[in-house]
Amino acid sequence: MGFERFDALRGLTFDVPEGSAFAMIGANGAGKTTTIKVLMNILEPSRGSATVLGVDSRTISPRELAQIGYVSENQDMPTRLTVGEYVDYLRPFYPTWDRQLEGSIARQLRLPLERKIGDLSHGMRLKMALLCALPYRPKLLILDEPFSGLDPLVRDEFMEGLLEQAGEMTILISSHELGEIDGVATHVAFLDEGRLLFQESMNELTGRFREVQVTLEIEAVRPAQIPKDWMQVRAIGNVLTFVDARFEENGLGEAVRSRISGVRGIDSKPMALRSIFTTLARASRDNGTRWKEGQ
């Protein structure tokens, strides 16, 4: 799946590896939902192109849609039908629909099949959307802000339902809450104001970011020359702290000592995902420039 230049989504290019759980992260208004709607051909890009399951999104047909599951926090379903009636309605459109799987998901999510969709709570509706997206074992599952407004219990039920059926499917999930994708996503992309800040696998991302604390013999000052990978450099008393965006266990000491004299000790700590994103977002806003792996 490829995605290229759009006016609303400026300079956005990313690929979702097959079989991955790809998380699109960004604040509200970052362009996540727009991106997904373009991929689903709900919105048409004015320029550029998007490819889904090998097909240009603008020519996506029922054949491709039968292989895509879609769950969104803003999904309008016929409110006067019951959950069961709507599932009955959808079933014939999917040649690969598995009724056993449907039953098992419905039980697992504890969905009241006889209740009208309009009477469902927000969480129940999201679970219902999941029930309508999984039984045909889609190749691609797109989740647009699926956890928005869910209480932790429902979120866990939702995730259990999802992960149990995930199998080989590719998952594209958008969220503005980092905690929601922790432990789920294998890859991550960060969007800000329609731009892609970076795209990386979670392992690489968490592996290369470290919060570094340098203790000096004298009062610390910001070095004149700061490597571009050092972010949020601060001097407090005789301690200099920064975030190393390209951490290497063996190279850190040498890199620090070559720029700072009087180093008494260097301490590096792994960073939580939230801290990494906060750092990147601040750097992006402060510099007004793209920050991307390799740049």
Added chain:
Amino acid sequence: MTIWHIFKKDLRLLWPFVIAVAILWWIEVVILFRLGLFGENPVLANLSLALLPFTAVFATMFLVVAIAHLDAVPGVRQDWLVRPIPRGKLLLEKLLFALVLVVGPIFAANIFQGVANGFAVREVLDAATEGAVIFACLFILPFFALGSVTENMTGAFIFGSACAAVGTAILSSANDMNDFAHGTIVTAANSGISWIPVTLELTLVAVGASLVLWLQYFHRRTTAGRFVIAGFGVVILAVQLLPWKPAFAIERYFSAQPNAAAAVEFAFDARLGKFKSPSGVARSLKNFQPNRGDQPADVFLPLRTSGIPGDSIVISDRVDFYVLSEGRPLYHGAGESAQIDRTGTNSPEKPAYQEIELPMSFYAGAKERSVTVRADYSLTLFGLAKSYSLPALNGSERMPGLGWCQTQTNEAETAVELHCMQLSRAPICATLFLENASTGVQNPPRSICSSNYGLSRPPLPDVIARYAANIPFRDATGLAKYPVDGSQLAESRVVIRLYEPVDHFNRTVTIPEIRLGDWEAD
């Protein structure tokens, strides 16, 4: 299979609405049936004439829009957009749903109404099918297109109201312009040739709505779809304003018997004298138009007619008159339409008075001057097509081509009331008179000719046209005496002669050197 599947879903969601609309139409039809020809129950008559049709039309409109909104095309949140539902099949299903469950009950109600009123099943089927097609094209399709470019009922209401407001403003401006131009910007609408704009409108509505549906269901171009609706709306309004002359030229081309009116001539004849109103009131109230701030003067020009074939009626569809002085036009206006009939071939040809209406401000300055008046006529010749009769008292006859008619005397016992119903359309031109079947004595015929003899019919799905006329036999004031009076009704018959248009033609009458003041009505 897919279509049927979606159909079932839509039915599950809309069945109460579908049933409610069908019930409304059926109540209307049952009331009409109960009312019969004379409809003497005022409560039921009011219900069937105003409240029920109005409610049923609005309910149908909302239902059609709701069908589209079940799987709304605009917007980005609809679940169906991410489902493998072929859009062509979805469109077909919606149209099928509207045809089967909206038009279907109306079609069935019409068949019931026609058959229950004694019309032949085959004729009822033909008329109901024609009505259903027109209703589907002129009503269902455009409102479905409106539904397809809106996401919900509020949006449809706002967009529809905006379109209606713009349309009303355009038509109102056109009317104002026409008033300003003394009625000379006459269009083909609401006239004998209105079938031309109606046919054009029908085509444009069908084409425009189909284009919108194609844009929406196959490309989801809502903005383009809305512009198409607006654009076609303006064009359809423009068709309403189709100029008379080219439309009448088309009408002439389609004359049933071209040149049948070749011998018909009109000429000014001062010897016929001034017009004398039978009632003694020259200026009728209809001519008083206070909003113009200029009360008009009526001038009646005597015309001698010749060459009108026997058993024919000539109707002036439109009269353009010019008051000229030394070749220069002083005034251009529209004359009143007139009707001249000739019964049999031996009866003398009647004179006619052309009424022209002039603003008092112009007339005051021009009435003593010697001017030239030129009148350009667009005319239609009607020929006798069929003749029918039925007893004048409590008659009830079913007559092919005329429908089912009944007679009774009115409460004041001054006239025979003739009430008829016919499938699809009422006759467009008829003369009616009382004839004593024993003596052959006849009362003067009364002509009832609609100026609109085209193909037009209202898009409302009532398959039966009802029409009525009063045929007088006694003057309550005692001024007029009728050869066939109330004492002869038992042995008299109402004679109905139907006329059909056979030729359309133009004539110009030029009257040099007259003083308008000489021809003002007394």
